[in-house]
Amino acid sequence: MAIKINNLSFVYMKKTPNETKAIDDISLEIPEGKVTAIIGHTGSGKSTLIQTFNGLLTPSSGTVEIDDFVITNNPKKNKKIKELRKKVSIVFQFPEYQLFEETVEKDVAFGLKNYGYKEEDAIKEAHNALTVVGLDESFYKRSPFELSGGEKRRVAIAGIIALNPEILILDEPTAGLDPEGSKIILNLISKLNEEGKTIIIVTHDMNIVLNNSDHVIVMNNGKIAFEGTPNKLFASDVSNYSIDIPRLFEFCLLLKEHNVNIDIDKIKNVDDLINQLKERK
Amino acid sequence: MNNLTFGRYAPFDTCVHRLDPRTKIMMMILLLVSVFLKVNSWSSTLITSAVLLLFLIVVLLISRVSFVSLFKSLGAMWLLVFLLVIIYVFIPNSSYNPNHIAFYIGNYGINYDAFYQSGYIIVRLVMMIMITMVLTSTTKPMDLTYAFEWYLTPLKLIKVPVHIIAMTLSIALRFIPTILEETQRIMKAQASRGVDFNHGGLFKRIGALISLIVPLFVSAIGRSEELSNAMEARGYDPYGKRSRYRKLHFGFNDLVAFLLVFAIFGAIVALVVIDKNFFEVNYIYWIFGFNPIF
Amino acid sequence: MKCIEVKDLTYSYDENTPVLKGISFDIDVGEYVSIVGHNGCGKSTLCKLLIGLLEKNSGSIVIKGQELNQENLTSIRNKIATVFQNPDNQFIGATVEDDIAFSLENMNTPLNEMTQKVKEAASKVGMIDYLTKEPSYLSGGQKQRVAIADALVREPEILILDEATSMLDPSGKKEILDLISQMRKENPSLTVISITHDIEESYNSDRIILLDEGNLVLSCSPSELFDNRELIKKYNLTVPFVVELKYKLEEIGYKFDQNPSLEEIGEKLWQSK
Numbered sequence: 001m002a003i004k005i006n007n008l009s010f011v012y013m014k015k016t017p018n019e020t021k022a023i024d025d026i027s028l029e030i031p032e033g034k035v036t037a038i039i040g041h042t043g044s045g046k047s048t049l050i051q052t053f054n055g056l057l058t059p060s061s062g063t064v065e066i067d068d069f070v071i072t073n074n075p076k077k078n079k080k081i082k083e084l085r086k087k088v089s090i091v092f093q094f095p096e097y098q099l100f101e102e103t104v105e106k107d108v109a110f111g112l113k114n115y116g117y118k119e120e121d122a123i124k125e126a127h128n129a130l131t132v133v134g135l136d137e138s139f140y141k142r143s144p145f146e147l148s149g150g151e152k153r154r155v156a157i158a159g160i161i162a163l164n165p166e167i168l169i170l171d172e173p174t175a176g177l178d179p180e181g182s183k184i185i186l187n188l189i190s191k192l193n194e195e196g197k198t199i200i201i202v203t204h205d206m207n208i209v210l211n212n213s214d215h216v217i218v219m220n221n222g223k224i225a226f227e228g229t230p231n232k233l234f235a236s237d238v239s240n241y242s243i244d245i246p247r248l249f250e251f252c253l254l255l256k257e258h259n260v261n262i263d264i265d266k267i268k269n270v271d272d273l274i275n276q277l278k279e280r281k
Numbered sequence: 282m283n284n285l286t287f288g289r290y291a292p293f294d295t296c297v298h299r300l301d302p303r304t305k306i307m308m309m310i311l312l313l314v315s316v317f318l319k320v321n322s323w324s325s326t327l328i329t330s331a332v333l334l335l336f337l338i339v340v341l342l343i344s345r346v347s348f349v350s351l352f353k354s355l356g357a358m359w360l361l362v363f364l365l366v367i368i369y370v371f372i373p374n375s376s377y378n379p380n381h382i383a384f385y386i387g388n389y390g391i392n393y394d395a396f397y398q399s400g401y402i403i404v405r406l407v408m409m410i411m412i413t414m415v416l417t418s419t420t421k422p423m424d425l426t427y428a429f430e431w432y433l434t435p436l437k438l439i440k441v442p443v444h445i446i447a448m449t450l451s452i453a454l455r456f457i458p459t460i461l462e463e464t465q466r467i468m469k470a471q472a473s474r475g476v477d478f479n480h481g482g483l484f485k486r487i488g489a490l491i492s493l494i495v496p497l498f499v500s501a502i503g504r505s506e507e508l509s510n511a512m513e514a515r516g517y518d519p520y521g522k523r524s525r526y527r528k529l530h531f532g533f534n535d536l537v538a539f540l541l542v543f544a545i546f547g548a549i550v551a552l553v554v555i556d557k558n559f560f561e562v563n564y565i566y567w568i569f570g571f572n573p574i575f
Numbered sequence: 576m577k578c579i580e581v582k583d584l585t586y587s588y589d590e591n592t593p594v595l596k597g598i599s600f601d602i603d604v605g606e607y608v609s610i611v612g613h614n615g616c617g618k619s620t621l622c623k624l625l626i627g628l629l630e631k632n633s634g635s636i637v638i639k640g641q642e643l644n645q646e647n648l649t650s651i652r653n654k655i656a657t658v659f660q661n662p663d664n665q666f667i668g669a670t671v672e673d674d675i676a677f678s679l680e681n682m683n684t685p686l687n688e689m690t691q692k693v694k695e696a697a698s699k700v701g702m703i704d705y706l707t708k709e710p711s712y713l714s715g716g717q718k719q720r721v722a723i724a725d726a727l728v729r730e731p732e733i734l735i736l737d738e739a740t741s742m743l744d745p746s747g748k749k750e751i752l753d754l755i756s757q758m759r760k761e762n763p764s765l766t767v768i769s770i771t772h773d774i775e776e777s778y779n780s781d782r783i784i785l786l787d788e789g790n791l792v793l794s795c796s797p798s799e800l801f802d803n804r805e806l807i808k809k810y811n812l813t814v815p816f817v818v819e820l821k822y823k824l825e826e827i828g829y830k831f832d833q834n835p836s837l838e839e840i841g842e843k844l845w846q847s848k
Binding site: 086 | 466467469470471472473474475476477491492495496499500
């Protein structure tokens, strides 16, 4: 399932003095089966954009097409929205704040029960999802509130992937985690992508953009400022969009400047660079 | 969210905005008392209502309170208004003049006085709303707490922890927007897990509500702990001596405004005390142009 | 001169779960120390003990020659400013100016002095145009700048950062770290203790204290730590980019001096081509 966005606009607080255009007539397509990063500074419209993907926000004009679902500016027409939300799921920033059940397994099963799964089926699926996020049996009966920050986040993510969405959207999935916790989440995302899920990550972390994504969309003032591969983005002039080039890429550019023969389009992490240097040796 | 805009602080810079919140609270109390003073003779009632209504409209205009939001808040009260009319019309009341029957429903006579009484109540409700709206939309909530604390100061003599009450109140006010934002975020997160907050039977709705309220409580408790740590780390001692950054200032304008309102209040009290019918007009004529009874 | 002396400090929430198992360290005046370690290693508990939000089980904490106890808690606290992790939960005042004034009010500062100090601090952190703004109109980075302004008006001898940048975006993070280095430049005797997960930040500090399961396992300069591969491996630490690059290049046969900068590494590469 690809996401097709046609002339989408979104206006907050329409017809009030505080009217703000968060998304300004954009059209784009988010490729299927890839990891797409959406970046841009705070207030650039990226959070608004992803919320239109599963109908949490209704566009002011334009459409979002996903499969045979079409989200329009008429909320009454967007009938099968609940079905859509099962296929396109959002993991919000700090998702651990949405936990509320008394055990981990019940919390993960909660979404499934909303979609009419029977208790035991839901629990079974929940166990599968917990295995995917790397939490074993010992966690099933524990209270989600006594887990560490990283574990809570994995439980929250399990609650979403238990629904088996085809498109998984994550808003700042590593915010506030320690490096170890971040690594676990990012590996999980890669794994889900390899299993065929389309992934969209909203992030400020340019290392995630370089290391973990295939495609990047830069938002600026409600418009799309750039669309393409991360390597192309960092190689171009990014001074206008407050983007910090990752240290690795900066270093590669420096090497390139001094005529070291490397292919910067193929470098996603330090190992790629090392391998290229090794071959050259 | 939209229906919360009633009476919300509107950041204009009018002379009403600039008044000392203590003055405004005192004026509000005087005006509310004026509105609800019981005047027996109906001509006095007419005069007081007209004077107050006119005064309030002028104040609303000066303080740039939006009439649209006034009407909206009245719209939200239609059920109350409807019930009032029903109660006044259908519950027999010995004070109604038995000659003022408008029409009969079966054997039950509907009295004109009932309409008059309910109309009067509604006008007073409207005025009450106008008064509170002027106060809340021209005064920052935090300034209200300062004024509130000032009025409660005498209670310190009987060991009421006035400062702590005011601090608690101001922190609660400070966190309202934060918690509203959080509410929206959790609702969206749960909607992504298939929760429908707007449809479904009672059982489903209760389930949906629990999935919102539990996380809200958990996070509020976490917040309060962090907040108390931060306050303590910044040297806050509820029983210690503290200076104040915010000083309320009672100026010349406050005196003028207060005297004006006090004059209106005094005049109305005088009317109540005298309580004499100044002129005779049969209000039924006013409404219908003829008297269907006599 | 010693600023903080911690000796055999222990703390446990209940009998079975000791959080700090007897740690000792000294911090000099003007030092910038990072305290690092995985979640649950006890670093946040240590921070709360230092400002007296928790009471130790045993051991001692001496700050500027004064032993921390109930009697002198207030006077010691007045020497310390703390910036916490969550920007929202430490914003106490209704507006920026009220929040900055909060500490001054607590110190019973006269009004005219207060007004001046609030303005000074706000302009130092670049928030002078936001004095009357409410927190819901500010970004996370701006709120943390206000928290720094509050720390400034306290005129502290010790500044504690308890993961102060972990909830901010990269630009917010940079703003805060720049402000801190500016504060240190203006006041060289300011001691900074930063509890952090940000490895690039700790790489720039004078000293790293590594906690692991309630024990202090290491206290040394960043370059010493990142030069020691066994330690990095043993405690499963993330390393700064330059260190990672150096390690991996060494694995394929390059040789470097101790602690090369990125430029030095680069030079080696383009000279060897």
